[in-house]
Structures are given as structure tokens and as C-alpha cells.
Amino acid sequence: MMELFGVRKKPVSHYATQFLQPLAWGFVRLSVKFSRPISILTLLRMQADMLHLAILHRQENVFSLVKKMDSFLWEWKAAPKHEQGHNVLHLTAELVISSQVSGAALQMQRELQWFTAVERYVHPSLQEQRNEDGKTPREVFTKQHEGLVEKGEKWMKDTASSCSVVAALIITVVFAAAFTVPGGNKEDGKPIFAQSKAFIVFAVSDAIALFSSISSVLMFLAILTSRYSEDDFLESLPRKLMVGLVTLFVSIASIMVAFGATFYIALSNPWNRIIIPIASGGCVPVMLFAWLQFPLLAEIFSSTY
Structure with a gap:
């Protein structure tokens, strides 16, 4: 809860700054009370600044709040340019490293x-606007994220190579098994324990391991042979x-x-008495893989979907 009391010696914009600062930290549940009316222009400026702060600090909650607001929606979407001729989409194209994401x-x-x-x-017109350097937002994004694309490509290839091995x-x-x-087999070539439940x-399980491991290799091969364009990292x-x-986990299990x-x-x-303890030991590699790779x-699942 935050109350902003208007004082004649200070303009409302001064208190608007105090209101906007917590938004950069992700606090959206604020109650604002002014002791005197504020102009529509000032309110519009505050709302536009909310959008810019949400983008610069990558605050999803604040951005969602701005999208839900209906007042002055068209003015926000046609936000004016800032320093160096950047519009709001140019600001989004700037690289912002987040500690909340690993890799x-x-x-x-x-x-x-x-x-x-x-x-x-x-507004669609902002997508083609150029800044003082003559670059569109997409061109700024590509330039700012060149190094990140290279690091992402290296991490993906290293992970895919290790897992494919x-x-x-x-x-x-499993193919040899x-x-x-x-x-063994009978004289006619049929397995001796063909009727046993354990053999079934x-x-x-051997067939599932073979099919899932082949599928896993194909997925990792697709990663290794990818073009690694910017949009490939999205989905x-x-x-x-x-x-x-997932298929590698299924094959191991x-x-x-x-x-x-x-x-x-x-x-x-x-060996009836020790069969169950020894066979249960097979759960250890499965649990270990799940413990190491599930996070x-x-x-990846939460960030993609």
C-alpha cells in the first residue's frame, strides 16, 4: 500500500516517479491516492512509462497489467520515440540478462x-520504424543477441552430442539382446522361456528401449543439424x-x-532370495537420471509452455 499526497511545491510527476519505481521491481498491487486531480496527459505519461519499465526490467506481471487496461490503449501502442530515436519495440530489442533463467x-x-x-x-507501424542509426527493431534485436545465439548454439550442441552418445x-x-x-533357444529356434511372464x-521392455533410444538419437541429430536461426530458439x-x-529417459528405464x-x-x-534386491538396483540409474535431468x-517445459 502506497499513498502519494500532492504538495503544491512539487509537481504530480514527482510523485508519479515514486509510483513507477516499484513497478520496476515487479510490485503491481499498489493503491495510489492523490490529494488533487491530475491531468489526463500526466496519467497517460504514467501509463506509458509503466509499459516501458515493464519491458526494460522484464516484469511479466506489470506487462500483463498494462495489457489488461483499456484506457488510452491506442496511445500506448503508438508510444513516442525516446533517446536515439528508439520506440518501445527498440527498447524491447535490447539485451537484458535475467538471473531467473539458466543457460x-x-x-x-x-x-x-x-x-x-x-x-x-x-501498433504495426512501430515494427518498421528506424532509430537514429537507421535500424529497425528486428535489426537491433539481431545485433544485440549475436553473442547469446552463439552461446546457445554451443550449449545445445554439447548437450545433444553427450545425450546422443x-x-x-x-x-x-538392446539390439544385441x-x-x-x-x-537360449530350442532346436526349432523358439526361445525356451517364450511362455514365461518374465520373458514377455x-x-x-527391450523393444520399447530400442524404439525410444532410436527416437532420442533422431531428436538429438535434428538439434545438431539445425540452422540455429533466432526463431529456432523460441519453440x-x-x-x-x-x-x-524424455525418450532417453524412457529408454534407460x-x-x-x-x-x-x-x-x-x-x-x-x-538365487530366489537375492533376485529382488539386485533387480531393484536397476532403479538407481533411472532415479539418478531423473534427479539430474528433471530440473x-x-x-524448458515451463519456459516454452
């Missing part, structure tokens, strides 16, 4: 989301990375289930 790729995605949101909100190893193992079934679990690359990580089923088939009679997956 260059996600930072680039956040910057694109802001630029796209403001671009849709402002793991997925390729899983493909090799499909032709060396546990317990092995066959299904295309994050979505491919999410699919790749499936191959551990296949291992447990194989262990049960091979040692069910003489990254959750952050």
Missing part, C-alpha cells in the same frame, strides 16, 4: 518471447530437446526393466 539457450528463448509479445501488442550405446545393447534372448516383460529447439530427453526380467529368468531358482526438463 544461454533458455535466455535467448526468453528474449524472443518478450520481443514477440511486445511486437504483437504495439548414451542413446547410441543403448541401441547397441533381442537376438541373444535369456535362457523382457521382450516388451523448435526447446521442443526437440524435451522430446530427446526400459533397459533396466529388461535387465531385471533377464536376471529373474536366469537366476530364479538358486532442466521442467525449466
Whole structure:
């Protein structure tokens, strides 16, 4: 709660500044009370400054508040130019590093989301306006984010390369396991334990591991061969990375289930007491992968959707 009392010796704009400053910190639930009426021009200026502060400080709540306001909406969308001939879209094109986002790729995605949101909100004429350097907002955005695009590309490629190696190893193992079934084969070539429930679990989990690991490799290959344009960081690359990580997790979980089923088939009679503890050990790699990669997956999902 903040009250602003008008004093004759100071203009209303002085208190408007006090009102706008908390908005840069993300505080939007403010109650403003003036002891004397203010002009429409002053109120319009305050509302336009709210939009600029929300963009410069990347405050989603304040920006949403401005979008919900109906008064003087057309004037906001046709906001005047500022220093160096920048309009509000030029201000959005400036690089603003946020501590709330980890990783260059996600930072680039956040910057694109802001630029796209403001671009849709402002008057279409602002998209083609040029500043004193003769650059449009999109050109300013490209220039400001060149280094971030390079860092994001490197992070994406390193992550995809590491994960694709793991997925390729899983493909090799499960493909070989499909032709060396546990317990061996009969003279007619059929598996000895074909009617066993454990064998069915092995066959299904081995097939799931093979299909999911191949899908994971294809997703990571798509990341490695991407053009890495600016717009790719908005949805295309994050979505491919999410699919790749999820399918890799499924393949790891499936191959551990296949291992447990194989262990049960091979040692069910003489090692009954230790089968369950040893087979349960297969949960450790799955839980470890989930513990290490789930925060990254959750952050990508929340930032994309």
C-alpha cells in the first residue's frame, strides 16, 4: 500500500516517479491516492512509462497489467520515440540478462518471447520504424543477441552430442539382446522361456528401449543439424530437446526393466532370495537420471509452455 499526497511545491510527476519505481521491481498491487486531480496527459505519461519499465526490467506481471487496461490503449501502442530515436519495440530489442533463467539457450528463448509479445501488442507501424542509426527493431534485436545465439548454439550442441552418445550405446545393447534372448533357444529356434511372464516383460521392455533410444538419437541429430536461426530458439529447439530427453529417459528405464526380467529368468531358482534386491538396483540409474535431468526438463517445459 502506497499513498502519494500532492504538495503544491512539487509537481504530480514527482510523485508519479515514486509510483513507477516499484513497478520496476515487479510490485503491481499498489493503491495510489492523490490529494488533487491530475491531468489526463500526466496519467497517460504514467501509463506509458509503466509499459516501458515493464519491458526494460522484464516484469511479466506489470506487462500483463498494462495489457489488461483499456484506457488510452491506442496511445500506448503508438508510444513516442525516446533517446536515439528508439520506440518501445527498440527498447524491447535490447539485451537484458535475467538471473531467473539458466543457460544461454533458455535466455535467448526468453528474449524472443518478450520481443514477440511486445511486437504483437504495439501498433504495426512501430515494427518498421528506424532509430537514429537507421535500424529497425528486428535489426537491433539481431545485433544485440549475436553473442547469446552463439552461446546457445554451443550449449545445445554439447548437450545433444553427450545425450546422443548414451542413446547410441543403448541401441547397441538392446539390439544385441533381442537376438541373444535369456535362457537360449530350442532346436526349432523358439526361445525356451517364450511362455514365461518374465520373458514377455523382457521382450516388451527391450523393444520399447530400442524404439525410444532410436527416437532420442533422431531428436538429438535434428538439434545438431539445425540452422540455429533466432526463431529456432523460441519453440523448435526447446521442443526437440524435451522430446530427446524424455525418450532417453524412457529408454534407460526400459533397459533396466529388461535387465531385471533377464536376471529373474536366469537366476530364479538358486538365487530366489537375492533376485529382488539386485533387480531393484536397476532403479538407481533411472532415479539418478531423473534427479539430474528433471530440473532442466521442467525449466524448458515451463519456459516454452
